[in-house]
Amino acid sequence: MERVIGESKKSFMTGNEAAAWACLAAGADIMFGYPITPQNEIMHYWTRMAPKYGKGFLQTEDELSAGFTVCGGVQSGKKAFTATAGPGNVLMQEPFGMAEAMRLPLLAIIQQRGGPSSGTVVYSQQEVTLTTYGGNGEGHRIVYSTSTHQEIFDYIIKGFNSAWTHRFPVFILGDGYQAKMREPLEMYDPEDRGIEMVKPYPLIGLGGKIGEDRGPSHLCNIYSLEEELYEVITKVQAEYDALAPQITEYEEKFCEDADIILVTHGVVSRAADDAVKALRAQGIKAGYFRPITLRPFPQKELRAAIAKSGAKKLLVAESAIGQLERLVKQEIYGETVKMETLFMPGVGIIESDLIDKVKSVL
Amino acid sequence: MIFTFEENSRIVEAYIGEYASGKSEMAINRALELSNQGRRVTLVDLDTVEPFYTLRPIKNQLEKLNLNVISSSREDSFGLGETGAMLNPRARWALRNEGDIILDIGYGVFGAQTLNLVEDIDQTPEFKVIAVLNASRPMTNSLDRILEYVEGLGRVDAIVANTHMGDETTPEIISAGNEIIVEAARILQLPIIYVAIIDELKDRKINIFDLPVKYIKRYMPSAMW
Numbered sequence: 001m002e003r004v005i006g007e008s009k010k011s012f013m014t015g016n017e018a019a020a021w022a023c024l025a026a027g028a029d030i031m032f033g034y035p036i037t038p039q040n041e042i043m044h045y046w047t048r049m050a051p052k053y054g055k056g057f058l059q060t061e062d063e064l065s066a067g068f069t070v071c072g073g074v075q076s077g078k079k080a081f082t083a084t085a086g087p088g089n090v091l092m093q094e095p096f097g098m099a100e101a102m103r104l105p106l107l108a109i110i111q112q113r114g115g116p117s118s119g120t121v122v123y124s125q126q127e128v129t130l131t132t133y134g135g136n137g138e139g140h141r142i143v144y145s146t147s148t149h150q151e152i153f154d155y156i157i158k159g160f161n162s163a164w165t166h167r168f169p170v171f172i173l174g175d176g177y178q179a180k181m182r183e184p185l186e187m188y189d190p191e192d193r194g195i196e197m198v199k200p201y202p203l204i205g206l207g208g209k210i211g212e213d214r215g216p217s218h219l220c221n222i223y224s225l226e227e228e229l230y231e232v233i234t235k236v237q238a239e240y241d242a243l244a245p246q247i248t249e250y251e252e253k254f255c256e257d258a259d260i261i262l263v264t265h266g267v268v269s270r271a272a273d274d275a276v277k278a279l280r281a282q283g284i285k286a287g288y289f290r291p292i293t294l295r296p297f298p299q300k301e302l303r304a305a306i307a308k309s310g311a312k313k314l315l316v317a318e319s320a321i322g323q324l325e326r327l328v329k330q331e332i333y334g335e336t337v338k339m340e341t342l343f344m345p346g347v348g349i350i351e352s353d354l355i356d357k358v359k360s361v362l
Numbered sequence: 363m364i365f366t367f368e369e370n371s372r373i374v375e376a377y378i379g380e381y382a383s384g385k386s387e388m389a390i391n392r393a394l395e396l397s398n399q400g401r402r403v404t405l406v407d408l409d410t411v412e413p414f415y416t417l418r419p420i421k422n423q424l425e426k427l428n429l430n431v432i433s434s435s436r437e438d439s440f441g442l443g444e445t446g447a448m449l450n451p452r453a454r455w456a457l458r459n460e461g462d463i464i465l466d467i468g469y470g471v472f473g474a475q476t477l478n479l480v481e482d483i484d485q486t487p488e489f490k491v492i493a494v495l496n497a498s499r500p501m502t503n504s505l506d507r508i509l510e511y512v513e514g515l516g517r518v519d520a521i522v523a524n525t526h527m528g529d530e531t532t533p534e535i536i537s538a539g540n541e542i543i544v545e546a547a548r549i550l551q552l553p554i555i556y557v558a559i560i561d562e563l564k565d566r567k568i569n570i571f572d573l574p575v576k577y578i579k580r581y582m583p584s585a586m587w
Contacts, residue, residue, distance in 0.1 A: 012498040012527045014381050021500060041381070048501070182382035184527045187500065 001027045001197060002053060008188040015178040016041035018149045019083065019109050021187055022156035024049055027197050028107075029078040030056035032069040034088060037121040038176040039111040042083040063088040067095025070106050075219065077202030079160060083109035085176075087118055089127055089134070096169055097135030101221040103236070104203070105163035105170075109156070112175040114346045123176035124346045125266055128323035131171050132295045138233060140240050142247055143171045143295040145265040146178065149185040155292075157190050157197075164198040166243055173294065175319075177267050177348060244296035251290040252301065254280060258287025258309040260340075260358055263302070263316045265291055265324055268349045272317065275354035286358060287311065294324075299331040306337050315358060317342040317349055373401075374457065374486050376408075376465040377522075378474055378515060379494035380501055384524040386417065388494050388558060389466035390424065391578040397428050402461030406453050407433035408476055409468025417466065420581055432456055449479050457482045474516035490519040492555065495546075497525040497539030508546040521547050523573070524558040529583075531560060537569040544571045 004025045013021075019042045023031065031046045043059075050057050056078075060066045066082050073080030084092055089110050099106040112127040114120035133139040142162050144155040156172055163170040190197050208214045223229040251269070254276055255261055264272040269290040279286040289305050291298050306314070314337050318324040321343045329339070342349065342357045373396060379385040393405040405424065407417040417424070417433040424431050432452045456463055457480060467476050474491055477483055493512055495502055502508045512518055525539020540557060547554045556574040564577050 009503070010498065010527060010530070011500045011503065012382050012496060013500060017381065017500070182528060184498070184530050 001191070003189045003191075004053065005187045005189045005192075008186055008192060010184045010186050012182060012184050013149065014041060014180055014182055015149050015152050015174055016111070016180070017045050018152045018185055018187075019156060019172070019174070020045035020049065022153040023081055023160075024053060024055070025153075025187065025189055026157045026160045027079055027190075028055065028081050028160065029200070030058070030073055030080045031082065032058050032060055032066045032073065032080060033082050033084070034060055034063045034066045036063070036085050036088040038113055038123075038179040039083045039085045039088075039109065041179070042109060042111075063091035064094060067092035067106075067108075068098070070108070071095050071098055071102070071104050074104050074106055074200070075102075075203045076205070077200050079164070079200040081107040081109070081160075083111070085111045085179075086113040086115060086127070089130055093130065093134040096141070097137045098221045099169040100135065100137045100140045102219045103167040104219075105160075105167055105200075107156070107159050107163050107170045107172070109172045109174065111179040112173065114176075120346065121176070122180065123319065123348065125175060125268065125319040126323065126345060127173070128265075128294060128318075128320060128327065131173050132327065138237060139295055140236055141169050141171060141295050142166065142293065143173055144249070144292060145173045145294050146292075147265075147267055147269045147290070149178070149183050152178065153185055153187060157195060161195075161198045162247065164200060166247065168240065168243075173266065175267055240296070245300075247293060248296050248298045248301070249292035250298035250301050251288070251292060252305055253288040254285075255287035255289060255305040255309045255311075257285055258305075258311045259285040260313045260315055260362060261287040261289050261305060261309060261311045262354060262358070263289050263291075263314055263324070263328055264318065264349075265294060268317055268319060271349050271351045271354055274351040275358070278351060278355055279358055284358065284362065291327075294327060297327055297331045302328070303332055303335060306332070306335055311337055313338045313340055313361060315340045315342065315354070315361065317354055317357070318344075319347060319349060320345050372488050373462040373464075374489045375463075376467055376474070376477055376489070376491050377494055378467045378491060378518075379524075380496065380499050380511070382528075383494040383496040383499060383502070384522075384526060384558065385494040386466050386582055387578060387580055388492070388522055388524060389464050390417075390581045391558075391576065393424075393429050393462075393464040394427055395576075396462050396464070402430070403428075404430040404432060404456060404459045404461060404463050406456045406463060406465045407431070407450075407468065408453050408465050408480070420584055423581070423584070430459065430461075454479060455481050457486055474518070477517075491517050492520050492522055493518045493552075494522045494524050495539075495543050497542050498527050498535060503542075505542055505546055505549075508542060509549060512546070512550055512552070518550075518552060520553050520555045521550075522556060522558055523547075523554050526558075526560065531563065533563055533566040533568045536563070540569055540571055540573075544573075
């Protein structure tokens with residue numbers, strides 16, 4: 001694989017640029033996309049760099065086509081990806097559902113923006129439900145919620161490998177703030193970190209004779225009988241459940257003796273991290289739990305954190321009205337810890353918002 | 363703080379550069395420098411694609427510092443969202459303002475092209491296009507990349523060397539960046555009008571290659587959006 005970054009050094013850039021560079025470093029072959037704020041610079045930077053590295057780009061007529069062309073691209077054995085946001089993410093749910101059904105190694109970067117509909121062009125965390133469970137299906141997806149530019153870079157590299165290893169569509173869930181803000185990160189070629197990139201391989205047009213040289217390449221997204229669909233989904237669900245423990249990622253701090261655990265994801269967890277440290281300094285026993293994968297959700301780990309801390313309360317905070325909270329509720333059903341919430345749809349949550357909330361409920 | 367006392371009758375400068383090159387900081391610092399010399403200064407946010415984000419959050423703060431700021435404000439927003447990619451008429455006619463005009467050109471990938479939208483720009487002999495270079499940016503982190511980048515910008519009259527890493531800027535990072543930028547400027551035959559260094563590093567040893575230095579204050583970190 002061609003080296004893109006060379007000697008690893010720190011760079012100062014936007015999250016969108018970090019995403020474009022990460023795709024390049026991960027050996028992506030082609031991007032299909034349609035412009036939408038706040039992910040535009042992923043496309044801009046990809047198109048600036050692609051010709052220099054012999055990579056491809058196609059701007060399709062809309063997001064439906066962008067999603068489906070990625071589905072086609074990966075079937076032909078190309079490491080293809082897309083990036084979108086908001087209403088674009090809505091439109092792409094049909095191809096994303098197809099990728100789930102056909103087990104296609106699709107990778108999509110989602111920079112969440114405000115809704116409903118076209119809403120605003122920058123920040124929110126309102127695409128959690130859509131990205132984890134959108135589409136007519138069962139949410140057989142891997143969703144990484146990043147919180148820093150370094151993570152955008154790291155998880156895109158990891159995400160391509162997850163997609164091509166497990167054959168579930170992978171989502172890198174950022175947001176308008178992460179897309180646009182500037183901060184340093186260290187870019188690298190995966191091989192320099194001992195990361196071996198999974199080579200893409202064609203899923204159709206394979207050589208050999210079916211039944212003799214190889215089994216059939218059975219890529220199907222439509223079933224004629226209800227029972228047939230039942231069998232397929234049940235089997236995929238079992239595979240997803242079996243893989244979940246090795247895919248699940250989370251971050252936990254100060255939960256050993258916490259009276260209250262802050263549960264946040266994405267960029268809000270940066271504020272939670274600061275808030276927990278500040279609260280501890282004031283003698284308030286706050287803990288921090290952050291699901292990095294929203295699908296599959298670190299259910300066992302969150303239950304364990306509640307159990308070991310003996311926390312009286314959870315505080316779920318997000319820039320949405322309960323999209324993370326609903327995930328948490330379904331995943332820890334049966335726990336008796338009291339849940340408090342801080343919902344600030346469309347706007348950022350900062351350290352002081354969380355500190356004030358914690359003090360008001362303890 | 364006065365670094366260079368300007369005697370020119372009128373100063374019209376446009377700052378262009380990559381995302382995070384520091385063009386907005388350079389434009390703000392330059393506008394305030396001139397304003398502190400008793401000059402009348404208009405600072406123009408010329409981001410046509412996302413007009414409500416660049417300088418808007420700190421518009422009031424800058425106005426209190428005696429700048430006339432042309433930037434879209436919350437009251438100007440009437441729900442166009444991204445479909446409202448638009449040119450603020452006050453920005454379009456900015457050159458008709460009296461006094462000095464400092465233009466902050468947003469949206470890095472289009473370079474100097476956006477300037478075509480400003481009325482009378484081709485009839486303003488004092489007008490200068492200044493490219494802000496940050497060698498911590500991946501597109502401008504080597505000699506070859508800087509040459510390619512600057513040549514793609516269109517008209518450039520001068521360079522500001524502004525290598526930085528946000529909060530993690532060190533004298534070593536600036537010195538290493540200056541080395542590349544100085545060589546690039548020599549090949550491009552463009553003057554480096556100054557090296558920008560954040561105030562906090564004023565007393566540190568930084569290789570500035572005998573170029574003029576401007577110590578700058580950062581305003582953009584408070585422009586959270």
